Amino acid sequence: MKQRQNPKQPWLLTPGPINTSEMVKQAMLQDWGSWDGDFRAMTKAMCEQLVSYVDDNGEFVCVPVQGSGTFAVEATLGTLIPQQGKALVLINGAYGQRMTKILDYMGRDYVILDKGDYEPPRGEEVAAMLQQDKDISHVLLVHCETSSGILNPVAEIADVVEQQGRRLIIDSMSAFGAIDIRSSDFRFDAIVSSANKCFEGVPGFGFALLRKEALQQSATNAHSLSMDLYDQWCYLEKTGQWRFTPPTHTVAAFTQALKEHQAEGGVVGRFARYSRNQKRLVTGMRQLGFQTLLADEWLSPIIVTFFSPGHENFSFEQFYDRLKARNYIIYPGKLTQAESFRLGCIGQLFDEQIDGLLGAMAAVLDEMQIPDGCPNH
Ligand SMILES: *Cc1c(COP(=O)(O)O)cnc(C)c1O
Secondary structure, eight states: OOOOTTTTEEOOOOOOOOOOOOOHGGGGGGGOSSSSSSHHHHHHHHHHHOOOOOSSSSOOEHHHHHHHHHHHHHHHHHHHSOOOOEEEEEESSSHHHHHHHHHHHOEEEEEEEEEEETTOOOOHHHHHHHOOOOOOOOEEEEEEETTEEEOOOOHHHHHHHTTTEEEEEEEEEETTTTTTOOOSSSSOSSEEEESSSTTTOOOEEEEEEEEHHHHEEEEETOOTTTTOHHHHHHHHHHSSSSOOOOHHHHHHHHHHHHHHHHTTHHHHHHHHHHHHHHHHHHHHHHTTTOOOOSSSSOOSSSSSEEOOOOTOOHHHHHHHHHHHHTTOOEEOOOOOSSSSEEEEOOOOHHHHHHHEEEEEEHHHHHHTTTOOOOSSS
């Protein structure tokens, strides 16, 4: 599976865009006519394969949309939530917050359950809110909240939402492809993700896996032409084409990325490698004295938040620049309270890169004359 990389390429310990394989990059060397049958066939195969990852009963369709992941979230919310609908947004980080911003722009009514920086929303509290407010039509949940790296309890919440007869929309941007989520395990209407996270493609489009029956009822909901997934779906069904210029090279790269995903053993294989990366990373970082924000039970194999060292010599900027000089790109933290940084486990990263990063960490602490990564000094 492992391929030789350009030695000058930086290693991205980030939640996306991530390191892609040589073959994925090479797949972009060809140009495609968007109208041409070959490209239409490529889109169709890609959509069918993505559906097969979630759907056991022929109930879902895949609708891709140009842009980054947020475009796909916005398109999904705007398409599925009727103008008279009301959402309950479960928030424990930036991506939950962002969904409320999207709803503000679109003028959709919503309430929130905000758990702060990293506490998970629990089934019981969601059930209480749904019982109390019968107007709530949709519940919006982030699968892996990338701001802290927490893996939210999707099954627990999906069960409650189904019992209460409401509809669930899951932002699984940073988890889909590495964490199993199937329509036979629990009920949801939509899963949203993008090309450049766990499937290890390059950025350029997002996609939604939508319950067909829900999409069929959504013909007049959308607030925006380019964000109308119902219209995009109808056009794809009718012509095999995206409505407007598709990111052709990105789709070609993604097609190659899907092949490699399959060759690695699909979701199970990818989960295994990312979990291995995460464990190796967390063990090594703890040996250097660093502490994780979350208890092991909530850690995802996607990205991990570490507290910054408490030593007076620490500055994130210097820490970042020195790691970058060694070819490792890390990610800043997003906590409102404590100083932190994040390390991603996804993309073309293997033992060699994790060990390399840990070595660089130790060397950088040494250079900065910080005895260890301990947050309380
Ligand atoms: C990456 C991500 C998004 C989308 O971000 P873009 O920058 O628009 O691609 C949305 N939700 C979550 C949970 C993410 O991790």
